[in-house]
Structure formats: structure tokens, C-alpha cells
Amino acid sequence: MYGPFIRHRRGKFTPDWLHLASVRLLCEQGILEHSNDVLKQLTELDRLRPGSWATGLGNSSQIANTSETSQNKDWAGVEGVWRQLVIWMGYEALVEFQHDKNNYSLVEHRSTHIVVPLYLHVVSYEDDPHGSPLFPIIHFEGQIGGEGWHVDPEPQHGLDIHPVEGKVCMLSDGSVRWSLISYTDIAKKEKEWRSEGVQIGGIGSMAGVLGTWTGADYDPDDPIGGWWRWKVA
Known part of the structure; x- marks a missing residue:
């Protein structure tokens, strides 16, 4: 598994919170x-309170105590309108940092960031063979604004918009993992970027999701960066 995770025995993964803390510091500067x-x-x-954006859900204890299955419920609050800050280092700065890894000012002062809209809707649910039936895997699709997006309204024809798809599932320690792939074309014939992230705070908290991104095929020459996604509607 790529992304901000630590691999344990028997193929289990948990969030790498030290890695995510570093991502957050960089993203905070961009959001500021x-x-x-x-x-x-x-x-x-x-x-950080659980359930503060999940439709129809209160907090995590209410979810755990309910007798109803979440099979047809968006327990992670995926569906809706989001904003996402994306941050990365340009190729020249990245090469320079590779030769001077102690110069952290390069990361702070040579990084680039944008804030783009993201629209997601749930398309299906899947039983998680390694988890609780209360928290099925959520599959979603949607659209994200690209680097050429400069305004906030609903997507319109001709703007820099890319289709996305992904899933949300629960890790072995109860953390919530978000995986997303974006495409270069509406027909979804060519994958472009891939991201992995973790919910901050409780399930469905309004603190959002933090993560990292790179090329869809994990090419060694692909750029890398971080992102922070938060729900607005």
C-alpha cells in the first residue's frame, strides 16, 4: 500500500501520523x-468531533450501537461538495532538495499550492471482508477541478475538470482510509493522479482528510505532494 501508512505483520496497515503531521504543516501554510x-x-x-458532517449520523458511539446495518448509509459522509488544497514541489526544487536534504527552507518556500472544488457521490457499497458490517467499503465517483481551475462555482463546460473515482474503508485500528484516482479524460481511459489519505479526528469529523498524492502509476519520476480535503456542503 502506497501513501502515509505503516505496514505491520499479516499485511495490516495503520496511519503514519508522523508523516501526516508533516503534511499538515505544509498544507496549513497553503490554506493560510x-x-x-x-x-x-x-x-x-x-x-474533531465524530459525525459532524456525516448525513443522518450522530457520533461514532451512536453508529456502533445502532442495530441497523450501514449497508445503504454513507457512514463516512462521502457524498457532497468539497474543497481540496493540493501542494507539491516543482521539479527544479525537488531535484535541488535531493542534493541538499537538510535545507528544509526549500520545502517551505519553493512549494506550490492550489485550492480546487471536488464533487462526490456514492455509487455502491461493498462488504468489507476484514471489517465490521456496520462499515462497508464505500465506492464513489465525481469530478475535481484541475490546476487550470480558478473559480468556485459548479462545474461548467470547458473548464479544467477531471473525473475521479475511489473508495473509503476502515483500517484495522479504526482509522478511515480514503483512496482516489483522477483521470485525464471524461471517458476514464487514462489515469492521471492517485491519492491516499486518512480522516482526521473521529469518523466523519469536519476537520477533513489529510493525505499524499503522486502519479497514478507510481513512476519514480512522478511529482509528489500533499493535500487537505474538507467538506463545504
């Missing part, structure tokens, strides 16, 4: 430049 109000909202302690 985008909107100080957004950063304040995302870092409020109350936003």
Missing part, C-alpha cells in the same frame, strides 16, 4: 495564504 478563516475553522478542536 488561501483563507485565514478557513484555517481557523479547520483547526478548531470541536471539528
Whole structure:
């Protein structure tokens, strides 16, 4: 498994929180430049509360105690409108950092970031063979704005928009994993980017999801970066 995870015995994975903490520091700087109000909202302690964005769900204890199956419920609050900050290092800065890995100012001052809209809807649920029936794997599709996106309204014809698909599942320690792939074309013939992330706070918290991204085929020459995704509607 690629992404901000630690592999354990018997093929189990848990989040690499040290890695994610570093990603968060870089993303915070980008969000601060985008909107100080957004950063304040995302870092409020109350936003770590479980269930604060999941439709029809209260908190994680309510979910665990319910007698109803979540087979037809979006327990992770996937469906809706999101914003995502994407951050990366340009090729020149990345090469320079490879030759001077102690110069962390390169990462801080030579990184690039954008904030793009993301629209997701659930397409199916799948029983998780390694997890609880209360938390099935959620498969989703949607659209994301690309680097050429400069406005916030609903997607319109001719803008830099890319189809996406992915899934949300629960890891062995109860953390929530988000996986997403974007495509270069509407027909989904060519994959472009792949991202892996982890829910911050409780299940469905409004603190959002943090993660890393790279090329869809994990080519050694692909760029790498981090992202922070939060729900707005």
C-alpha cells in the first residue's frame, strides 16, 4: 500500500501520523495564504468531533450501537461538495532538495499550492471482508477541478475538470482510509493522479482528510505532494 501508512505483520496497515503531521504543516501554510478563516475553522478542536458532517449520523458511539446495518448509509459522509488544497514541489526544487536534504527552507518556500472544488457521490457499497458490517467499503465517483481551475462555482463546460473515482474503508485500528484516482479524460481511459489519505479526528469529523498524492502509476519520476480535503456542503 502506497501513501502515509505503516505496514505491520499479516499485511495490516495503520496511519503514519508522523508523516501526516508533516503534511499538515505544509498544507496549513497553503490554506493560510488561501483563507485565514478557513484555517481557523479547520483547526478548531470541536471539528474533531465524530459525525459532524456525516448525513443522518450522530457520533461514532451512536453508529456502533445502532442495530441497523450501514449497508445503504454513507457512514463516512462521502457524498457532497468539497474543497481540496493540493501542494507539491516543482521539479527544479525537488531535484535541488535531493542534493541538499537538510535545507528544509526549500520545502517551505519553493512549494506550490492550489485550492480546487471536488464533487462526490456514492455509487455502491461493498462488504468489507476484514471489517465490521456496520462499515462497508464505500465506492464513489465525481469530478475535481484541475490546476487550470480558478473559480468556485459548479462545474461548467470547458473548464479544467477531471473525473475521479475511489473508495473509503476502515483500517484495522479504526482509522478511515480514503483512496482516489483522477483521470485525464471524461471517458476514464487514462489515469492521471492517485491519492491516499486518512480522516482526521473521529469518523466523519469536519476537520477533513489529510493525505499524499503522486502519479497514478507510481513512476519514480512522478511529482509528489500533499493535500487537505474538507467538506463545504
